Amino acid sequence: MKFSQLVGPRRSEVVTADDPIPGDHEVLVEVVACGVCTSDIGPWLDHDPAGPPVRLGHEMVGRVLAAGRDADRWRAGDLVTGLGGDGFATHAVMDANAVLPVPPGVEPAHAIGEPVADLEEALSRTPIAPGAHVAVVGLGFMGLGLVQLARRHAPGLLVGVDPDPARRRRALALGADLAFAPDELPEEYRAATTRATDARPGIVLEATGATGGLRTAGSMVRPFGTLCVVGYHHTGDAMMDMDLWYKAVTVVNGFCPDRTRLVAAMRRALDLVADRRFSYAPLITHRFGLDDVDEAFRTMREAGPDFVKGVVLL
Template sequence: MRFSQLVGARTSEVVTADDPVPHDDQVLVEVLACGVCTSDIGPWLTHDPAGPPVRLGHEMVGRVVATGGDATRWRPGDVVTGLGGDGLATHAVMDAQAILPVPPGIDPALAIGEPVADLEEALSRTGIAPGARVAVVGLGFMGLGLVQLARRHAPGLLIGVDPDPARRRRALALGADLAFAPDELPEEYRTGSSRATDARPDIVLEATGVTGGLKTAGSMVRPFGTLCVVGYHHTGDAMMDMDLWYKAVTVVNGFCPDRTRLIAAMRETLDLIAERRFSYAPLVTHRFGLDDVDEAFRLMEEAGPDFVKGVVVF
């Protein structure tokens, strides 16, 4: 097998080793695609070259090539996705209880189960219902995914917020009714003149991962509404606006530590992909080979107007 490993800040190398051997409760897959995730950019930016190499990649789709003794559900040739690790490699092992079959006929790069399952699981805890006023703050990969997932619940109004005009255009193309830059957000979506005419969203989905975005999201949610923090706040202090307390806002932690819930959400979202009700096609803007992992992270860090999501394909 060949795999990419971090050997220093912003520096990866591809090395060769024997294929891993699956344990009884694992399968060995030939990796077909692995998404490059924001949660991995911290190690990529800061890895100490004096430390041991680090392997990244957990958004996998693979073809089963061998199974452990207890992984009897799976057969060589099955194409699967799920929860895993060390996916920036030609081969990887995955937990047989944490994978699901990829719908037939779907490009592996467009069938990565883990990220969309994270979004759906978070959304499921917001109480979103038809007719609700919904805002998505942050229209990168996660935010644009949330726009698609929220749209299927028939919201009365779906607002996107992002400073990048290219991202706002993408949100409108994916079903948002309105899209604004944070500093151009109409006052009616920040303050309510009266409870009877309050136009602020019932549900605000924060997908920026930065404190400024969290502040914008908190300012938008109406009294007794719901703020769902989906963004990956991996650095700094994410300070909560105490106005949320005075507005009696319900704050939902969008992170889910439970694999059972994530696999259930993944099963639902893979059905949506099979039915063409959710699509990665407008989100996966860049594809890379295994030797180009550092370029994939560099473009993700730059977050230019043409970049939404990078996937390493094999």
């Protein structure tokens, strides 16, 4: 097998090793596609060259080559996606209880289960009723995914917020009713009024992963509304806006540490993919080979107007 490993700041190398052997509850897959995730940008930027190499990639789609003794429900040739690691490789082992079949007829790069499972699980704990006024703050990959997933709950108004005009245009194309830059929000989305006439959204989904975006999202929620923090806030302290307390806002932590819940959410999300109610097609904008992992991270970090999501294809 070949795999990419991180050997220094922003520097990876491809090496060769024996194929891994699946354990009793594992499957060995030939990796077909692996998404490039923002949660890996920190190690890629700062890896200590004096430390051991680090392997990245956890958004996998692969074809089963072999199954462990207690994973015999999977057969060689099955195309699966799920929760795993070390995905920037030609081969990987995955927990047989954390993979699901890719829907028939769906391109592997458009069937990556882990990211959409994260979004679906967060939304499962966020009460979006038909007719609700919903806002998505941050219209990168995660935010645009949330626009698609929120749309199916039949909101009365779905608003996207992002400083990038290209991202706002994408959100409108994917079903948002309105899209604004943060500093161009209408006054009624900024001003505090009585609850009976408050025009701010009752549900706000934050997908920026940045303190400024979290602040914007918090300011938009009307009294007794819900703020779901989906963005990946992986460094520093995100200060709580105490106005949320005074507004009696319910704050939902969009992160889920439980694999069972994530696999259940992934099953629901893949059903949506199969039914063409969620699509990666407008989100996967860049494709890379195994030798181009560093370029994939550079492209993601620069995030030009044509970028949404990159995937490494094997």
